[in-house]
Amino acid sequence: TQHLLARVADHQQLGAFVHVDAEGALAAAQAADARRAAGNASALTGVPIAHKDIFVTAAAPTTAGSKMLKGYQSPFDATVVAKLSAAGMVSLGKLNCDEFAMGSANENSAWGAVLNPWDRSRVPGGSSGGSAAAVAARLLPAATGTDTGGSIRQPASFSGITGIKPTYGRCSRYGMIAFASSLDQAGPMARSAEDCALLLSAMTGFDERDATSADRPAEDYHAQMLAAREGATPGKPLQGLRVGLPKEFFPAALAADVNGAVRGALAELEKLGATLVEVSLPRTELSIPVYYIIAPAEASSNLQRYDGVRYGQRAQSYGDLVDMYKKTRAQGFGAEVKRRIMIGTYVLSHGYYDAYYLQAQKLRRMIADDFQQCFNDCDVIAGPVAPSVAWRLGDKGDDPVAAYLADIFTLPASLAGLPGMSVPAGFGEGGMPVGLQLIGNYFAEGQLLHTAHAFQ
Ligand code: GLN
Numbered sequence: 482t483q484h485l486l487a488r489v490a491d492h493q494q495l496g497a498f499v500h501v502d503a504e505g506a507l508a509a510a511q512a513a514d515a516r517r518a519a520g521n522a523s524a525l526t527g528v529p530i531a532h533k534d535i536f537v538t539a540a541a542p543t544t545a546g547s548k549m550l551k552g553y554q555s556p557f558d559a560t561v562v563a564k565l566s567a568a569g570m571v572s573l574g575k576l577n578c579d580e581f582a583m584g585s586a587n588e589n590s591a592w593g594a595v596l597n598p599w600d601r602s603r604v605p606g607g608s609s610g611g612s613a614a615a616v617a618a619r620l621l622p623a624a625t626g627t628d629t630g631g632s633i634r635q636p637a638s639f640s641g642i643t644g645i646k647p648t649y650g651r652c653s654r655y656g657m658i659a660f661a662s663s664l665d666q667a668g669p670m671a672r673s674a675e676d677c678a679l680l681l682s683a684m685t686g687f688d689e690r691d692a693t694s695a696d697r698p699a700e701d702y703h704a705q706m707l708a709a710r711e712g713a714t715p716g717k718p719l720q721g722l723r724v725g726l727p728k729e730f731f732p733a734a735l736a737a738d739v740n741g742a743v744r745g746a747l748a749e750l751e752k753l754g755a756t757l758v759e760v761s762l763p764r765t766e767l768s769i770p771v772y773y774i775i776a777p778a779e780a781s782s783n784l785q786r787y788d789g790v791r792y793g794q795r796a797q798s799y800g801d802l803v804d805m806y807k808k809t810r811a812q813g814f815g816a817e818v819k820r821r822i823m824i825g826t827y828v829l830s831h832g833y834y835d836a837y838y839l840q841a842q843k844l845r846r847m848i849a850d851d852f853q854q855c856f857n858d859c860d861v862i863a864g865p866v867a868p869s870v871a872w873r874l875g876d877k878g879d880d881p882v883a884a885y886l887a888d889i890f891t892l893p894a895s896l897a898g899l900p901g902m903s904v905p906a907g908f909g910e911g912g913m914p915v916g917l918q919l920i921g922n923y924f925a926e927g928q929l930l931h932t933a934h935a936f937q
Contacts, residue, residue, distance in 0.1 A: 482510040482571050485529050489573060489620050496595040497615040498531065500575040505540045509571040516569055524679050524703070526569030532625045533612050534575040535582055536562050536667070537656045541572075545658040546580040546590040546608075549813030550793040559656025560688045561625060561667045568683045576624055577611030580815045581784065582632055582660045584608045585884045586877065589817045594874055597640060599913055603871040606636030612670045613640035623671040623680055627657060628901075629664045630772050631866070631891025637670055637903035638866035638916025643933065644670040645677050648923050649898030650695035653688030661779035662693075664772075664895050674904065674933035678702035681926060697924070705927040706934050717754035718935035724750055725760035725859030730890055736869045738909030743865045746906035746917040746936065750863070753935050760855040760862065764848045768892040771848065773885055774828050774841040775896070780818075781825025787813060820881065849897035852920075861932055862920040865890050866903045870913035894920045904933040 486503050506529070513527035537543045537555035544550040558566070566572065579589040587595040587610025595610040597603040598618035605614040609626030613636035616624050626633040628646035637644030645668050652667040659665060669680035679702075686699040714720045724747070731740065747757060789795035789809030796808035814822070828837040855862060868887055877884045894901040900923070903916035917936075921929040 482506050482529055482573070485573060485620060492618055492620055494596065495598060495614050495618055496577055496593050497611040497618070497620060498574055499534050499544065499577045499592050499611070500541045502541050502572065502574045506571050506573045509566070513569045513571060523568050525565070525683055528570050528623065529573050529621055530565060530570045530623045530625070531573045531576050531612075531615060531621055532562055533578050533609050533627055535578055535627050535658045536625060537658065538562055538572070538575065541575050543575065543658070544591070545582070546578045546592060547813065547815070547818070548591040548794060549787045553793045555656070557656065560653035560690065561684050562656065564683055564686070565625070565680070573621065576609075576615055579608035579610070580818050581658065581780070582608040582627055582629055583780070583817050583821055585631070585635060585887055586872070587611065587636070588874065588878055589815055591815060596874070597871050599641060600871070600911060603873050603913065604639065606639030606871060608632040609636050609670060613637055613642055613644070616640070616642045616670055616672065623669060623676060625667060626670045627665060627667050628895065629661050629666075630776060630895045631888050633668045633670060634866050634891050634901055634903040634916065634918060635888070638914065638918075639871035641905050641914030642670055642672060643674055643677055643902070643904050643937075644668060645681060645902035645926065645929065646895075646900060647681060647685065647926050648695070648900045650693050651685050651900070651924065651926065653686070653691040653694050655688055655690040659783040661776040662783060663779060664776060673937055674902075674930045675703065675706065677902070678706050678930045678934070681930070695924070700927060702927050702930050706931050709931040710935070714754065719750060719932060720754035722755040722861065722932065723859040724755045724757050725855050725862045726757055727760050727762040727765065727855065727862060727864060729762050729765035730864030735865065736909070739865050739867070739869060739915050742907030742909055742915035743917055746904075747863060749936055750932070758859050760858055762848075762851050762855065762893055764844065764851055765889065765893055767844055768848055768896055769885060769889055771841045771844045772888070772892040772896060773824070774837050775845065777821040777825035778829050778838055779825070781822045781829065784818070784822055817881065845896045848893055852893070852897045852899060856922050861925070861928060864918050866916040866918040867891070870909040870911065870915060890918060899923060900926045900929055902929050902933060904936060
């Protein structure tokens with residue numbers, strides 16, 4: 482813990498941390514030592530971690546990357562945070578992220594951009610950019626992230642680490658600041674699938690305080706991984722696994738470097754015994770407009786609570802109550818958040834609801850059905866995480882649509898609520914990391930982790 486606190490201090494220029502809790506970390510490390518001495522430690526006891534600043538924490542302020550929540554102090558811990566500390570993990574603090582998790586580059590944070598440790602002129606991905614950069618720079622062995630439309634998988638891919646977004650409902654959303662509630666999921670970001678397995682097992686489980694939490698017990702993904710490995714044909718741990726390649730995930734326009742790295746990884750899976758089969762997700766392109774209607778619609782509703790009365794900041798000077806609301810929101814929210822509130826309010830308004838929101842909901846169902854068709858022919862789906870490697874800081878800053886289009890490969894699994902992960906596949910342009918995306922059927926996290934582990 483001391484070593485990593487020193488590393489964090491040495492790497493402040495990366496912008497990964499928004500709050501460091503050295504005192505709390507050292508106390509937790511001591512408690513973990515005592516627990517280890519008493520013989521009731523788990524593999525995670527004493528292991529340092531830090532949390533995306535979208536999880537509320539009692540020991541540190543929570544801002545969700547927004548000026549609106551500057552100085553906000555939660556009275557309780559998010560369920561995921563509480564579960565990881567119950568396992569004995571040592572929290573070093575809070576990690577930078579896009580404002581209310583809206584973004585793909587971490588450039589929408591009120592607290593500044595995060596730099597990609599592989600090349601500091603590039604973005605680390607987003608919205609869990611601080612989590613990805615901290616793990617990639619070896620400031621931490623693990624971090625929490627959240628993924629609404631790719632925010633664990635895409636920064637993991639851009640930063641060369643491993644991350645998994647579980648099935649919607651697998652981790653409790655209690656204490657996760659809401660962006661789009663029907664899509665938001667927590668998950669671990671770490672150096673390997675094996676580490677992710679240990680972390681995810683500790684994070685999952687039913688929570689009566691989240692109405693969409695899946696009512697099924699936590700699983701020991703790490704034990705499953707070891708058992709799968711043991712039961713496998715030597716040298717062929719993936720024997721019998723059918724890996725589906727959606728043809729829409731390999732369009733002619735896919736960057737050659739990403740295509741090359743992903744194809745290389747697929748050849749590895751084949752060597753390990755897997756068979757590759759072509760499948761189709763015909764509505765892949767439509768997932769972009771569908772997501773960018775549904776997510777802003779839910780965000781516009783969720784963000785109504787920031788009215789200057791109940792949480793965080795209030796405008797300094799104002800006239801009447803309505804003026805106070807207006808000034809607080811005008812000053813507190815950044816440009817991307819305002820854009821989404823406006824889109825969301827528009828698509829939900831009378832006369833447009835049927836044309837946009839309802840249509841998007843119907844397509845969302847069809848996208849989920851397309852995946853079930855694919856799973857008739859394969860066990861897991863594979864493809865790229867993102868159409869390019871990490872771009873340069875500022876490159877898409879004033880072009881939100883360009884950033885939205887780059888979410889094409891992560892949005893389908895999010896809309897369907899399926900688990901997905903990013904595993905380092907190789908390197909592309911500028912020596913930047915490229916991730917392989919693996920998507921499984923509902924609650925098949927164990928299979929995804931086993932596949933990734935065999936490959937790593
Ligand atoms: N890039 C997507 C967005 O901006 C996804 C973000 C996320 O998963 N939180 O909405």
